[in-house]
Amino acid sequence: MISDNYEYVIGLEIHAQMLTRSKLFCGCSTQFGATANSQTCPVCSGFPGVLPVLNREAVNMTIRTGLAINGQVRLMSEFARKNYFYPDLPNGYQISQFELPIIEHGHVNIELTKGADKKKGGPMKRIGITRIHMEVDAGKNIHEGIVGASWVDLNRTGVPLMEIVSEPDIRTPEEAGEYLKKIRSIVRYLGACDGNMEQGSFRCDANVSIRRTGQAEFGTRAELKNLNSIRNVMRAIEYEGGRQEDLLESGGKVIQETRLWDPTKNESRSMRGKEEAHDYRYFPEPDLPPLIVTEERIEQLRAKMPELPDDKKERFREQYGLNAYDAGLLTGSQRLANYYETVAETVTKAGKSDNKIAANWVAVELLALLNKNSIDIDKSPVSAVNLGNLVALIINNTISGKIAKEVFAIMFETGEAPGKIVKEKGLEQVTDTGAIEAEVDQVLKKHAKEVEAYRDGKTKLLGFFVGQVMKATKGKASPKMVNELLRKKL
Amino acid sequence: MERANLTIKEASDQLKERKISAVELTRAYLGRINALNEKINAYVTVDEQSALKAAEAADARIAKGEATPMTGIPIAHKDLFCTEGVQTTCGSRMLKGFKPPYDATVTTRLKESGAVILGKTNMDEFAMGSSTETSYYGVTRNPWDLERIPGGSSGGSAAAVAAGLCVAATGTDTGGSIRQPAAVTGITGLKPTYGRVSRYGMIAFASSLDQGGPMCRTAEDTAIMLQSIAGHDAKDSTSLNIETPDFSALLNKGIKGLKIGVPTECFGEGLEDDVRSAIDEAKKVFADAGAELVTISLPYTGVAIPTYYIIAPAEASSNLARYDGVKFGYRCENPNDLQDLYSRSRAEGFGSEVKRRIMLGTYVLSSGYYDAYYRRAQKARRLIANDFTKAFESVDAVLTPTTPGTAFKLGEKKDDPVQMYLSDIYTINVNLAGLPGMSLPCGFDGNNLPIGMQLIGKPLDEAGILRIAHTYQKETDWHSKAPDLSGIA
Amino acid sequence: MAIESEVVKHVATLARLNITSEELTTYTEQLSNILGIMDQLDQVPTDGVEPMSHAVDVQIPERDDVVTNTNNQSAMLANAPDSEEGHFRVPKIIE
Structure with missing residues (x-):
């Protein structure tokens, strides 16, 4: 943590694994968890003479993501080689984009929790996105449990990544968390990435510096790696801020370096010396001509864009009369939003509608039980139609709210329809x-x-x-x- | 089969007329290889079994009347075309014993056409050189004079064709590696337009310059072989998605009215007199056939060498990073740690010329030098290419010497990289511009060493230069001369 | 341009090439000679010239997102100098 005398300057680099079937430059599967080196071929394994051929779907996903973050699509972009030696990089270079990335000049708006009001929501802040480019993922080096050696598995080598680079616009660990959530929900809405940080399909490096409050120039930054959850990103930034302030306050200097976060010890350590002087010697990839994207293609992709989180949230507020908090929560994922819409629609079909009660049942009762049991909304034992019917029973006074909770518990247990449970157990409200x-x-x-x-x-x-x-x-x-x-x- | 100078055309006709079988033809060439290769060292690998099997299949195909002009023709591959299950060394210790699990597209296409692959030919290590002296597998000797170099980097292919150890061979050309050895061994070789022939499975030296092509005895053969290897390949993103013309059909149109440009820059200092006069003679042949010779200028020819020797090593330094002792190829004994594995495997697996170019390429791409060297070279490359664009507004083809001189002696330039690099002076701008270029024999010097001339065509106009070359070869017989090897057999 | 042996050493490290002190001397001299030719480029008026990265003016082709390769593990490991249980084996990597 830093004191009030300082402020953070944070930029995030996100690596999002794209949900394509095949790799970026060859026809190998991208499926996670296969037998080592079973999803490799001469192209992704860097064999002599073989050549890369670009996956169209990866380009489309990147363009869609670019449009979703209000970015500009470059009509001419270029692949480049980033040269370094490592066993998980079989070519000795990574095919990436350097001078001419496909997406530039984007931004997203995040909602700040500080000063937030449940009804109206929090103040908005715009975070610039410098660029998004495509590149290949590296393979995996395996160290644990192997005596005197490391193993190399190239299954992940060549899986398409989007690198999403923010401007250094982020000023607090909370903002970093909100930004990450926003990007993650966008790529999930687009079906471009599953957003799974624990499995590493959505990764984040943080460039962190601090400066005295009111100072215009940036301080020297450290790059933080191995941040495998949003919580760890925030904690690592806080730790780094504190470390840098201690250094500066004790007359020391921050040096530009890469630091590895240790989530169990809650501290980071320098990777200095281990990575040695890197000089990536980027140059245009001679095996791949320039990537030309037509306006027509962009418009076709734009026309097929799904409703994005911000728009959906706005619509939920208007259409269902929800407060900012509930609308935000329910549109956190597309599947949850769809679930809610089915509940609300079922309630309306049954006669009277009450979107707020419906929202409450989804956001509070259902999510509490799902989270407690670590069940995904897609696998909810209570279907959206059943929950809608339960809410309808409450609204039309068939059962009381108290009975409804009992019925809901049974529904969660058995997956049965509420009407059936109420009838069988004789739980109808007596109105005679x-x-x-x-x-x-x-x-x-x-x-x-x-x-x-x-x-x-x-x-x-x-x-x-x-x-x-x-x-x-x-x-x-x-x-x-x-x-x-x-x-x-x- | 006593003739060393049998052509594809002749062999193909004889096979079709059943005067000889593919198996007999193959055995004859294997016999010549057995007798001569030890002295010439054109081959790194000879695959008798596969060759005879392919010959049997070719005979069956000929019997069924399904032959292509390449069916049953014994050929050789430069040892950087990947051949599935057959050692592909690239002339390097690094790839000793490497058996690719795939075929290069050129390999596949020639197999499909029914050609018989006799083996893999020697070359400068990773195609870096102009003399085939940098091969880990020993020097290849020029059949015209065993104390001289056969050119490079496709020196093994050139020597094999010249000595009659195969009817034709594949080569690759990054800065002249088909044309220069063709010139100094008295054969005909063509580097197609960049993108005409797939690079898939062709071990890369400098990706934006490399192009595979045929090395044959005649322009007529070159047209036949080019036909079977050219064409779009979805596995190579730089492959041109355009139709392939019928090269053989276009050979006989004559050259009446064609304008052939002669750049003054290519006939200045450094050109040997015998070469100059041979080309002067050739000009007369062209003029007699109805072509008009026009003096032109290619002003940036002079900077082609520095431009090339920045771009090619830069790309090579990256292309050769995959040889790290992990997935395939040479690994040093008992590495202490990862860095030791890398640094020692690469130091021991690569020869000195390859290391020199990796160092040069690494340097010009490194932080602080990129703009001064690499980017500037890319701009100069554009100017060199523009020279040709401008020239081709007024001429149909360009005529130059292929090399400044004839074959030099083994070891003569080995320790002087700069002198060695200067032997590419007339060929490298063609690669930089991506144009088709070919070399064909046009005489002999005082030492009875072959002289070659170069024809450069407009983009995609291989047919144009083949037609000029064929017209020339109908009027002359330099291409049918063969070295006398009776003394060494 | 002459080049310092320190630079050559650094370049050798970047390129992962072990070089002896003898080779360092040779390479330093030879690279200096070669770079001497490179300096001819200083005479070329390159201002405003578009850099040329590709020999022909084409655009990148794109392929369909289809899995075309099947498990070929043994072939992919067949050329490996050292492998173990389906993995390439290298000296212990210290992170």
Whole structure:
């Protein structure tokens, strides 16, 4: 953490593995978890004489992502070689883009939590995105459990990556977290990346420096690596800020270096000396002519863009009358948003609509149980239609909210429809005046003393009578009607 | 089969007329190889079994009447065309024993055409050289004078064709590596337009300059062989997606009215007199055939050498990074650690010329020098290419010497890289511009060494220069001369 | 341009080439000679000239996103100087 005397200057580099079937430059599968070196060929393994051929879908995904972050698509971009030696890089160079990346000048708006209001949401901040370029992923070096050697598995070599480079516009660890969430939700909406940080298909390096508050120039930055969750990104930035402030305050200097985050120790260590003087000697990839993208192609891809998180959130606020918080939560993923829309639609179909109750049931009840059991929304045992029908039962007074929670628990357990559960267990709310009146009479008769006390002015006892009636009806009586009848009779 | 100068055309006719079988023809060439290769060292690998099997298949195909003009023709591949399951060394210790699990597209196409592959020919290590002296597998000797170089880097292919150890061979040309050895061994060789022939499976030296092509006895043969290897290949992103003309059909149109440009820059200082006068004689032949010879200027010819020797090593330094002792190829004994594995495997696996060029290429791309060298060379390259664009506004082809002189002695320039590089002076600008160029024999010097001349065509106009060459070869017989090897057999 | 032996040493490190002190001397001299020719480029008016990276003016072709390769592990490892349990084997990498 840094003190108020300093502020952070943060830029993030995201590597997002694209969800193509085949690799960027060859026809090998990109499937995760296969037998070592079973998804390799002469091209991705750097054999002599073989040549790369570009995957069209990877280009399309990158263009779509570029459009989603309000970027400009370069009509002419170029692949370049980044030269360095490492066993997981079989060519001795990585095919990337350098001087002419396919996407430039983009931005996203993030919502700040500081000063946020549940109804209106937090203040917005624009984070610039310098560029997005395509490149190949490296393979895997395996060290653990191997005596006196390392192993190399090239299955991941050549899997297409998008590198998304932000401007140094981020000023707090929280902003870094919000930015990452925003980019992750965009690439997920586009189906361009699964956004899985733990498995490494969505990776982030952070360039962090600090400067005295009010100072214009940037300080010297450190590059933080091995940040495998949003939480770790934020923690590593905080740690780095503190480290740099301690250095500066004790008269030291920050040196430009790469630091590796250790999530178990909650600290980073320098990789200096290990990576030695890198000089990547970038030059245009002679095996690949320039990539020309037509306006027509861009427009075709734009026309097929899905509704993006920001637009969807705005629509949820307008169409369903949700507050900023709920709209943000429910549009956090496309699948959750779709789920909610099905719930709301089912409720509406059943007669009366109440989008807020529907939102509450999805955002609070359902998500709590899903998270507790680590179940994905796609695999929810309670289908959206069933949940919609449950909400409809509440709205039309078939069951009370309290009973609904019981029914929901059973639904979550069994996957059954709410109507069936309610019917089988006889949980319908009793709204028959005669039946409730009989129970009320019974209770008043049984508790003559309390009736007297009530009539003497202890009106607080009303709650007691209501409770007794509800108990007698096993909670099925309409609380509203019980109240009305008691008042009348007392 | 006693003749060393049998052509594809002649052999193909004899096969079709059943005067000889492909197996007999193949055995005859294998016999010549057995008798002569030890002295000439044109081949690194001879694959008798596969050759005879292919010859049998060729005979069956001929019998069925399904032969192509290449069916049953015994040929050789420069040892940088990958051949599935057959050692492909690139002239380097680094790739000793390397058996690629794939064929180069050129290899595939020649196999499909029914050609018989006798083996793999020697070459300068990783195609870096002009003398075939940098091969790990020993020097190749020029059949015209065994104390002289056969040119390079496709020196093994050139020597094999010249000595009649195959009917034709493949070569590759990054800065003259088909044309220069063709010139100094008295054969005909063509470097196609960049992108005409697939580079897939052809071990890279400098990707933006490399191009494979035929090395034959005649322009007529060159047209036949080019036909079978040219054409679009989806595995090579720089391959041109255009139709391949019928090169043989266009050979006989004559050259009446064609304008042949003669650049003054290529006939100045440094050109040997015998070469100059041989080309003067050739000009007369062209004029007699109805062509007009026009003096032109290619002003940036002089900077082709520095431009080339920046761009080619730069690309090579990157292309050769894959030889790291991990996936294939040479690995040093008992490496201490990863860096030791890399540095020692590469130091021991590569020869000195390759290392020199890797160092040069690494240097010109390195931080602080990129703009001064690499980018400037790329700009000069554009100016060199523009020279030709301008020239071709007024002429149909360009005529130059292929080399400044005839074959030099073994060892003569080996330790002087700069002198060695200067022998490419007339050929490298053609690679820089991506144009088709060919060399064909046009006489002999006082030492009875062959002299070659170079024809440079417009982009994609291989047919144009082949037609000029064929016209010339109908009027002359330099191309049918063969060295007398009776003394060494 | 003459080149310092320190630079040659650095370049050899970048290129992962072990060189002896003798080779260092030779390479320093030879590279200096070669770079001497390169300096001819200083005379070339390259201002405003578009750099040329490719020999012909074409654009990149794109292929369909289809998996065409199958498991070929043994062939891919067949040329390896050292391999173990389906992996390429190298000296321990210290991170």
